[in-house]
Amino acid sequence: MDRERIQAALRASRADYTEIRLETWRTTKIIFHGRHLETVDMTFNEGGIVRALVRSGGWGLATFNNLETLERRVDQAYQSARWVQGEPINLAPVDFCEDEIRVALGTDFRQVPLAQKKELIEGYNEILLTQGSIVDTQATYADQFITVTYANSEGAFIIEERPLVTVHLVATARQGDNVQRAADGLSVPAGFEQVLGLEEMARRVAQRAVDLLSAETVVGGVYPVICDPKLAGVFVHEAFGHLSEADFVYANPQAQEMMVLGRRFGRDILTIVDDGTLLGLRGSHRYDDEGVPTRRTELVREGILVGRLHSRETAARMKEPVTGNARATDYRYPPIVRMTNTFIEAGETTFEEMLADIPLGVYACDSIGGQTMLENFSFSAGYGYMIRHGRLAEMVKDVVLSGNLFATLQNIDAIGNDLTMSKLGMCGKGQGGGLAVSTGAPHIRIQGVAMGGR
Amino acid sequence: MDLLEALRGQAEQAEVYTIEGEATVVSFEANTMKAAKVDETRGIALRALVNGRLGFTAASGAVAEEDLVANLLASARYGEEVKLAFPGPAAGPEVATYDPSLAEVPLARLVEIGQEIVATLRATDPNAHVNVDLEREISTTSLRNSAGAEVRARRSILSLGVSVERVRGDDVLIAYETLSDISLTEAYRQAVERLAEKVRLASRVTTLRSGRMPVLFAPSGALVLLLPLMLALNGQHVQRGTSPLATRRGEHVLADTLTLWDDPTLPGRPASGSHDGEGVPCARKPLIEGGICRGFLFDLRTAALAGAQSTGNGARGLFAPPTPAPSNLVLQPGETPLARMLAGIQRGLLVEEVLGLGQGNPLSGAFSNPVGLGYLIERGEIVGRVKDVSISGNIYQDLRQVAALSQESYWVRGQLKLPYILLGELNVVCRER
Numbered sequence: 001m002d003r004e005r006i007q008a009a010l011r012a013s014r015a016d017y018t019e020i021r022l023e024t025w026r027t028t029k030i031i032f033h034g035r036h037l038e039t040v041d042m043t044f045n046e047g048g049i050v051r052a053l054v055r056s057g058g059w060g061l062a063t064f065n066n067l068e069t070l071e072r073r074v075d076q077a078y079q080s081a082r083w084v085q086g087e088p089i090n091l092a093p094v095d096f097c098e099d100e101i102r103v104a105l106g107t108d109f110r111q112v113p114l115a116q117k118k119e120l121i122e123g124y125n126e127i128l129l130t131q132g133s134i135v136d137t138q139a140t141y142a143d144q145f146i147t148v149t150y151a152n153s154e155g156a157f158i159i160e161e162r163p164l165v166t167v168h169l170v171a172t173a174r175q176g177d178n179v180q181r182a183a184d185g186l187s188v189p190a191g192f193e194q195v196l197g198l199e200e201m202a203r204r205v206a207q208r209a210v211d212l213l214s215a216e217t218v219v220g221g222v223y224p225v226i227c228d229p230k231l232a233g234v235f236v237h238e239a240f241g242h243l244s245e246a247d248f249v250y251a252n253p254q255a256q257e258m259m260v261l262g263r264r265f266g267r268d269i270l271t272i273v274d275d276g277t278l279l280g281l282r283g284s285h286r287y288d289d290e291g292v293p294t295r296r297t298e299l300v301r302e303g304i305l306v307g308r309l310h311s312r313e314t315a316a317r318m319k320e321p322v323t324g325n326a327r328a329t330d331y332r333y334p335p336i337v338r339m340t341n342t343f344i345e346a347g348e349t350t351f352e353e354m355l356a357d358i359p360l361g362v363y364a365c366d367s368i369g370g371q372t373m374l375e376n377f378s379f380s381a382g383y384g385y386m387i388r389h390g391r392l393a394e395m396v397k398d399v400v401l402s403g404n405l406f407a408t409l410q411n412i413d414a415i416g417n418d419l420t421m422s423k424l425g426m427c428g429k430g431q432g433g434g435l436a437v438s439t440g441a442p443h444i445r446i447q448g449v450a451m452g453g454r
Numbered sequence: 455m456d457l458l459e460a461l462r463g464q465a466e467q468a469e470v471y472t473i474e475g476e477a478t479v480v481s482f483e484a485n486t487m488k489a490a491k492v493d494e495t496r497g498i499a500l501r502a503l504v505n506g507r508l509g510f511t512a513a514s515g516a517v518a519e520e521d522l523v524a525n526l527l528a529s530a531r532y533g534e535e536v537k538l539a540f541p542g543p544a545a546g547p548e549v550a551t552y553d554p555s556l557a558e559v560p561l562a563r564l565v566e567i568g569q570e571i572v573a574t575l576r577a578t579d580p581n582a583h584v585n586v587d588l589e590r591e592i593s594t595t596s597l598r599n600s601a602g603a604e605v606r607a608r609r610s611i612l613s614l615g616v617s618v619e620r621v622r623g624d625d626v627l628i629a630y631e632t633l634s635d636i637s638l639t640e641a642y643r644q645a646v647e648r649l650a651e652k653v654r655l656a657s658r659v660t661t662l663r664s665g666r667m668p669v670l671f672a673p674s675g676a677l678v679l680l681l682p683l684m685l686a687l688n689g690q691h692v693q694r695g696t697s698p699l700a701t702r703r704g705e706h707v708l709a710d711t712l713t714l715w716d717d718p719t720l721p722g723r724p725a726s727g728s729h730d731g732e733g734v735p736c737a738r739k740p741l742i743e744g745g746i747c748r749g750f751l752f753d754l755r756t757a758a759l760a761g762a763q764s765t766g767n768g769a770r771g772l773f774a775p776p777t778p779a780p781s782n783l784v785l786q787p788g789e790t791p792l793a794r795m796l797a798g799i800q801r802g803l804l805v806e807e808v809l810g811l812g813q814g815n816p817l818s819g820a821f822s823n824p825v826g827l828g829y830l831i832e833r834g835e836i837v838g839r840v841k842d843v844s845i846s847g848n849i850y851q852d853l854r855q856v857a858a859l860s861q862e863s864y865w866v867r868g869q870l871k872l873p874y875i876l877l878g879e880l881n882v883v884c885r886e887r
Contacts, residue, residue: 024515027773030532034694036759039510040532042525043773045497046515061491065514069494080490083561087486118532136694172696179696179818220846220883251484252583254621332493369813375626376841378810378824398814402824402844403885406624450885452822452846 001067001149003157009071010153015052015060015078017091019152021289022048022067023331025144026110030118032125032139040118047331052077053091058084063332092315092322094292096156101286103161105191109143112192117141120195121167124202128171131206133213136172139202140185141195148289156291164188164282164436167195168424169202173209180212180397182382183368186423187436188280211395212383218396218451224361224387225401225449226354229420231381233439234367236272237342237427239377239405240265244274244299244307245325245337246314263305266409269347272300274309276324276340282425282436283340287324290335294324299342311337329435338429343440347415354414354445361387362451364399378402400452408446416442457500457519458598464527465502465509467540468600471731472498473772475593480564482586485572490561495593497772498522504530506537508755510775538758540599546728546735546766550721553637556610557592563638564588571646575618578650579657583619588612590638595731603733610636611724613868616646618653627656627839629806629827634868636722648864652806652827660830660838662884668802668857669845669880670795670831673864673872675805678823680783680870682816682849683714687741687749689756689767689778696817698850702747708849709856710745711788716767718781725781725869731770736781739765745854753778780869787873788859795858795876797834803882804829804836805845822846842885852877 001022010018024046031039049063050073060081062073109117118141125139146162168185184205188194227235242248249255276294278284285294290312297307310318311326314337326335355363366382384399385392421440429435461468477493497514500522509530513522568586575584591611598604617630631649633642671679691697699707718726718736727736732754740748752760753768753776769779807826814822825843829836860874 037532037534039534039775040529041510041512041775042529043511044513044515044517044521044525045773046513046517058487059489061489062494063491064494065496066494067515073494076492080492080561083480083490083565084487085565086488114528114532136696174696177698177818179698179815181815222885247483251486252619252621254581254623255619258621258624258626334489334491369810371810371813375624376809376824376826378813378844380810380813398820398822400810400814400822400844402809402842404842450842450844450883452844452883 001070005070006149006151007157009074010151012071013052013074013078013153015081016055017053017153018074019051019150020048020070021331022149024147027144028114028117028142030121030141032121032137034136035129040114048073049331049334050074050077051334052081053089054081054084055090056088057081058086058089059334060084061334089313090316091312094312094322096152096154096291098157099286101160103163105163107192109165109192110145124167124169124198127199127202128169128206131210133173133175133210134171134206135174138170140166140168142166150287150289150291152291158287158291160286162189162285165190165192165195167198169205171206171209173213175213178213180209182208182212187282188423189282189284190280208383212397215383215395215397217398218362218384220452222448222450224358224445224447226361226363226387226443226445228365228443229418229441230422231364231367231379232441232444233343233422234370235379236344236441237339237437237439238370238372240272240409241274241339241342242372244309246308246310246318247337249308250314250317259305259308261305264303265300265305266303266412268302269415270300270303270409270412271298271345273298273345274325274339274342278341281341281421281438283438288326288335289328290326292322292324292326294340297323309337309339311335327435336429338435339427339437341421341438341440343419343421344415344442344444346417346419346442349414349416351416351418351443354416354443355387355392356390358387358390362396362399363387363392364401375405377405401449402452403450408449411447412444413447414445416444418442458600460523461502462600465504465530467503469501469540469597470498471595471597471770473593473595475591477589477591478561478564479587479589480561480568482568482572482584484583484585485576487565487568499772500526501775502526502530506535507531507533508536509533512773514772536755536758538754540601541603541733542601543603544735547719547737549719549726549728551636551727552608553610556590556612556637559590559638564590567642571616571642574646575650575653579620579653581620581622582653585617587615597731597733599733605729605733607727607729609724612636612638614642614645616649618649620653625659627653629653629656632867634724636724655829655836656827656839658838660840662803662830662840662843662882664882664884666879667882668799669877669882670799670802670804671875672804672806673866673874674807676872676875677811677866678808678821679849679853679875680872681811682819682821684780684783685817687751689750689752689760691817692750693756693760698817698819699747703749705747706745707747708742708745708853711856711859712742712745712853713740713786714742715740715784715786716751716780716782717784718766720782723782727781730766730768731776732764732768734764734766734768736766751778751780782869782871784871785873787861787863790858790860792860792862792874795860795874796831796836799831799834802831803840803843804831808845819848819850821849844883846881846883852880
């Protein structure tokens with residue numbers, strides 16, 4: 001839609017503040033399930049959202065697919081806002097700019113023929129299928145080209161292209177009643193060339209599913225645990241990151257007390273960061289969905305809580321700096337405080353040193369799900385190994401870690417020197433679908449982790 | 455251009471599905487009203503069989519019909535080979551899914567209800583932070599195919615989500631309730647009262663020792679037991695051979711007190727309907743009857759692949775092809791009043807919510823989950839909330855030994871109606887604090 005029309009609609013708004021975000025999503029998705037090519041879809045999704053603020057009351061929102069009705073939606077959002085009888089809302093001041101971010105992809109996946117995409121994922125699927133005992137697979141290729149036009153009544157006008165190319169591989173092995181799965185993948189804002197050459201990943205996934213068939217369930221108990229970078233990354237996002245989102249604390253004095261800046265959360269070795277500016281990661285953007293530039297925000301520095309993540313509204317409310325963390329899953333949703341790329345900074349310990357003084361423990365790898373209820377968390381590792389006398393021993397399955405967040409962070413007693421950022425990651429926070437994020441960590445060691453199991 | 459006509463020459467079979475809707479949402483955050491939102495939705499999805507291959511595409515917003523057709527044909531060129539036949543015209547059961555009065559409810563009334571809910575819960579606990587999302591949605595879907603089926607469905611849906619957060623030092627309580635209905639009734643008051651009761655019961659925190667003990671699952675907690683079953687009964691897993699029940703139709707797989715229905719004929723339920731998303735008539739049917747596995751849920755595609763018939767369970771959104779899903783899942787209640795079930799427990803655990811649903815390997819029936827909200831039962835009384843507790847087991851063993859099912863049953867997530875389920879003995883692990 002042309003810029004004139006968007007800006008005219010903003011000028012015509014009677015609200016104290018108005019913003020318009022229009023999005024187009026072009027998606028191609030190819031999925032093999034076992035030997036079946038189950039899905040070859042190309043979809044086109046276009047829509048917009050208007051967010052209008054009446055300072056004395058609150059937010060009015062209108063979302064829509066028919067962009068021709070933009071002016072009517074601006075008025076509808078304003079009319080809705082008038083119904084909201086909340087507390088006065090202020091937005092932290094930001095110097096807005098006009099910007100246009102066009103991406104230059106290595107091999108633009110929009111130009112790659114469908115046949116070639118199909119061949120690629122069929123090849124990976126074939127590798128999964130030809131390992132012994134694999135009874136089912138799911139091999140997904142997807143690409144997505146999103147164009148976001150963002151404008152607000154304070155002068156921002158930003159067009160940003162957000163590409164994403166994904167390969168995701170799942171293998172299911174079965175022996176009688178024993179069914180085991182393994183998965184891995186790659187999803188990055190980049191060109192088609194990034195998802196070539198993943199044959200080795202496919203072999204590893206299939207092999208792991210097969211290996212899990214003969215793994216025993218971990219014996220329940222309390223162990224020292226080494227988490228691999230993938231699991232540690234998901235842990236820091238789920239268990240700690242969400243508490244650092246200011247929308248959790250801003251209106252809740254007890255939560256503010258719990259998350260008071262200066263409180264010690266871990267030992268001196270622990271530093272946790274959210275950084276939306278890192279290149280080539282899923283959570284990276286130049287601007288958030290309020291038009292605020294992203295940045296690096298330290299959440300924990302040497303064990304002490306030093307920062308949190310903000311939208312303009314929460315920053316104003318808590319009198320803290322904006323951080324560019326207002327993000328929306330898509331045009332159906334307003335921006336809320338979300339993480340971008342969240343990670344534990346590298347420490348100095350090698351993996352071997354971490355292992356060395358563990359008589360009996362668990363090496364927990366990969367994450368196949370995690371949930372937290374603030375202080376309580378549960379994480380399922382994809383697989384694991386027992387640690388016996390300082391050495392990795394037999395593989396174990398059904399590795400589910402649970403615990404209390406505060407105790408667990410304090411119990412992190414070693415941080416590896418091998419920070420790795422994940423190339424997968426979805427965050428579901430009240431907005432359906434899931435938002436692309438990245439998580440990362442080095443290997444970390446946690447003492448006294450409760451482990452379900454037999 | 456009529457798309458179905460346009461496709462007639464280019465495909466053996468074709469289907470056009472459209473959706474149009476408007477939803478109004480009011481939300482309260484931390485006890486105060488935060489936003490009012492209106493969502494306008496419209497979109498179109500096409501499927502076709504070309505040379506025996508199935509293609510799919512979907513679009514919202516302004517898209518040229520030629521582009522849509524081109525995408526569909528490209529998709530079909532590489533699509534799955536599957537011998538499915540779109541259904542012709544066929545009558546389905548008559549079920550009420552639309553209440554015109556819901557469309558008439560003014561925004562002001564939704565705001566009022568939200569305020570009332572916040573006030574009720576704040577009266578229960580002045581430290582409670584209450585969040586409310588109240589949504590009213592009116593939608594129309596239409597499905598037409600080359601076999602002559604024409605199904606229009608109009609729905610009204612009221613959905614309510616309420617959560618309470620209470621932070622005391624490092625002690626955090628989060629409890630919630632949801633409700634969905636095709637009409638606005640007083641039912642929200644009962645849901646809010648149930649939530650208030652959960653908050654009251656959680657005001658005292660107590661401890662529990664690890665071991666095997668009786669565990670009483672509230673309907674919301676019982677999801678952890680139902681989820682593996684829902685996966686195993688789903689035609690996708692049956693057809694792929696990954697369901698442990700795939701080859702066990704007619705066999706005794708669970709306790710003989712357990713009977714589970716898929717019932718799209720319940721009036722007034724948002725998941726009810728006369729036809730599924732593929733135009734196949736819906737029908738009420740047992741999935742588990744007296745512990746015996748009676749059948750599975752199929753859509754057209756999984757049925758074709760499994761050599762079965764669609765059970766009228768093809769569910770669809772806009773941007774993905776249909777997949778099998780239950781309509782309303784109803785677990786037949788038992789004969790014991792809840793009060794008597796409680797009274798019979800010397801020492802045990804009441805599970806209201808578990809964390810990490812679906813994690814691990816749910817298809818296998820195994821579960822190992824922390825209890826998000828649970829209570830200690832002592833000498834027949836609920837005496838307080840217990841924290842840092844996990845439960846584990848496998849439904850294919852544990853649901854063979856069901857001690858009792860309550861007379862009372864409640865809707866969970868708008869789609870499952872479940873009684874309280876008492877398991878005589880389950881593994882409970884507690885972490886020392």
